[in-house]
Amino acid sequence: MAKYPRVASLKTVDDFRGRLNDLDLRMPVQDRVEPGPDSVLAQPATVNGVSIGNRFCILPMEGWDGTTDGRPTDLTRRRWQNFGISGAKLIWGGEAVAVRHDGRANPNQLCMQGDNANEIAELHDLLIHAHQERFGDTEDLLVGLQLTHSGRYARPNQKAVAEPRAVQRNPALDDRVGVVDSSGLISDDELKSLIEDFVRSAVEAQKIGFRFVDVKHCHGYLGHELLSGMDRPGPFGGSFENRTRFLREIVAGIRAEAPGLEIGVRFSLFDFVPFVTGDDSVGTPDQRGDSRLHFGCTHDGLGIDLETPVRFVQLLDSLGIRLICTTAGSPYSTPHLQRPAFFPPSDGYQPPEDPLVGVDRQILATAALKQQCPDAFIVGSGYTYLQDWIGHVGQAVVDAGMADSIGLGRMVLSYPDLPADIIAGTQVQRKRICRTFSDCTTAPRKGMISGCYPLDPFYKQMPERTELAKLKKESTNMV
Numbered sequence: 282m283a284k285y286p287r288v289a290s291l292k293t294v295d296d297f298r299g300r301l302n303d304l305d306l307r308m309p310v311q312d313r314v315e316p317g318p319d320s321v322l323a324q325p326a327t328v329n330g331v332s333i334g335n336r337f338c339i340l341p342m343e344g345w346d347g348t349t350d351g352r353p354t355d356l357t358r359r360r361w362q363n364f365g366i367s368g369a370k371l372i373w374g375g376e377a378v379a380v381r382h383d384g385r386a387n388p389n390q391l392c393m394q395g396d397n398a399n400e401i402a403e404l405h406d407l408l409i410h411a412h413q414e415r416f417g418d419t420e421d422l423l424v425g426l427q428l429t430h431s432g433r434y435a436r437p438n439q440k441a442v443a444e445p446r447a448v449q450r451n452p453a454l455d456d457r458v459g460v461v462d463s464s465g466l467i468s469d470d471e472l473k474s475l476i477e478d479f480v481r482s483a484v485e486a487q488k489i490g491f492r493f494v495d496v497k498h499c500h501g502y503l504g505h506e507l508l509s510g511m512d513r514p515g516p517f518g519g520s521f522e523n524r525t526r527f528l529r530e531i532v533a534g535i536r537a538e539a540p541g542l543e544i545g546v547r548f549s550l551f552d553f554v555p556f557v558t559g560d561d562s563v564g565t566p567d568q569r570g571d572s573r574l575h576f577g578c579t580h581d582g583l584g585i586d587l588e589t590p591v592r593f594v595q596l597l598d599s600l601g602i603r604l605i606c607t608t609a610g611s612p613y614s615t616p617h618l619q620r621p622a623f624f625p626p627s628d629g630y631q632p633p634e635d636p637l638v639g640v641d642r643q644i645l646a647t648a649a650l651k652q653q654c655p656d657a658f659i660v661g662s663g664y665t666y667l668q669d670w671i672g673h674v675g676q677a678v679v680d681a682g683m684a685d686s687i688g689l690g691r692m693v694l695s696y697p698d699l700p701a702d703i704i705a706g707t708q709v710q711r712k713r714i715c716r717t718f719s720d721c722t723t724a725p726r727k728g729m730i731s732g733c734y735p736l737d738p739f740y741k742q743m744p745e746r747t748e749l750a751k752l753k754k755e756s757t758n759m760v
């Protein structure tokens with residue numbers, strides 16, 4: 282277990298600040314979270330003429346709970362309803378929806394194929410309805426759909442069988458998913474047809490009523506891997522122009538086929554070389570890591586270089602894209618960058634740093650991006666580990682112009698309406714605060730549906746909870 286003090290043990294804002302000082306971290310913190318309509322986090326914003334009613338955003342989160350042909354189930358519907366009652370006025374994508382079958386990250390991922398759009402429409406409508414019922418107004422609620430192809434991490438048919446469609450060889454990643462030579466790399470012709478699938482899915486999303494689509498470029502999936510496709514020959518690799526061709530052609534297609542639909546891009550602002558489990562189960566960099574193949578990474582593979590990411594956001598700006606969501610790394614190769622956690626998922630490594638360092642890294646990198654790209658509306662991620670202090674830091678970040686919106690992921694699985702409580706000034710319910718137990722990641726890694734088994738009463742009473750506890754115990758015994 283991690284050797285760092287738990288955030289729950291920091292009882293006052295001064296204790297929390299003291300810990301940040303001990304670690305030499307620079308994220309801002311305010312003493313008091315202001316409630317009410319005049320508060321910083323309740324302020325509306327306008328992006329490309331579209332209103333967003335406050336500064337909370339729900340980040341996309343899938344539940345590995347769709348049908349094998351890519352349609353939602355009751356569990357998916359429940360999650361989207363929870364997003365609707367969260368109080369956040371920006372819903373960034375709901376969850377990753379594959380634009381075609383071979384791009385699914387698991388056999389239960391939603392997929393925009395056949396007549397599935399009808400049921401994905403139901404998710405949209407349930408969310409809007411839930412928001413209307415609770416808050417009485419959806420005029421300033423902006424809801425988008427995240428479109429994806431999982432590339433290297435595709436597992437479309439069987440949970441345990443990787444069917445990677447990687448962009449290029451990568452020595453530190455290939456054997457994780459069974460890439461043994463270049464024969465299975467995704468071809469240029471496949472990328473061209475995939476661009477059409479993205480555009481077709483965006484057209485469906487617009488018909489449903491989604492106001493924007495996120496062309497996903499994060500977490501090691503296809504769009505993200507293309508951004509660092511330095512070793513890929515041909516029109517989609519090598520130069521910056523080639524590495525962004527996929528995105529640019531999707532955007533051109535959407536502009537032509539779905540005029541009026543806003544486009545957003547969620548991307549991993551930085552990455553490090555892949556980490557592996559080292560001594561004492563603590564994460565350590567894989568010696569085979571090649572920093573050139575990881576976007577936003579310094580030459581030594583363990584630092585942030587924002588030169589190309591800034592250029593990327595400037596390119597997006599020139600394409601009229603102002604909706605940006607930053608995240609970091611990959612949940613497979615650098616989970617401590619991406620979702621800082623006290624307890625890692627059972628197939629992961631123990632955190633190599635106090636997870637607060639990971640939160641600080643995302644906040645400061647996002648602030649540096651915002652400074653260089655002031656016209657972008659930038660949503661930050663990775664705040665859940667702050668737990669009781671999300672409001673204090675989130676308010677300070679927005680107040681200082683270090684990000685425009687505070688994105689929440691895991692926290693809304695355990696405590697869906699935390700944003701509403703913060704804005705209303707209602708006493709935050711400590712027993713619902715996500716303590717980063719990582720069951721929502723461990724469960725799908727074990728082939729089960731995701732959900733907050735420790736804290737959400739609905740998942741707590743499921744038989745899967747017992748099963749998960751058993752599997753976790755078995756893997757601990759194996760170490």
Ligand SMILES: Cc1cc2nc3c(=O)[nH]c(=O)nc-3n(C[C@H](O)[C@H](O)[C@H](O)COP(=O)(O)O)c2cc1C
Pocket residue numbers: 340341342343344376377427497499547608619620621662663664665666688689690691692721722731
């Ligand atoms: C269960 C689970 C599912 C996720 N699914 C997605 C997804 O579909 N698309 C995506 O871009 N990120 C996904 N993420 C990452 C989150 O959006 C977010 O970046 C991450 O959890 C860090 O934010 P947090 O600290 O608020 O949890 C997922 C995370 C979790 C825990």
Ligand code: SF4
Pocket residue numbers: 691692694695714715716717718719720721722732733734735736
């Ligand atoms: S399972 Fe629940 S408490 Fe654990 S990380 Fe996920 S949301 Fe948080």
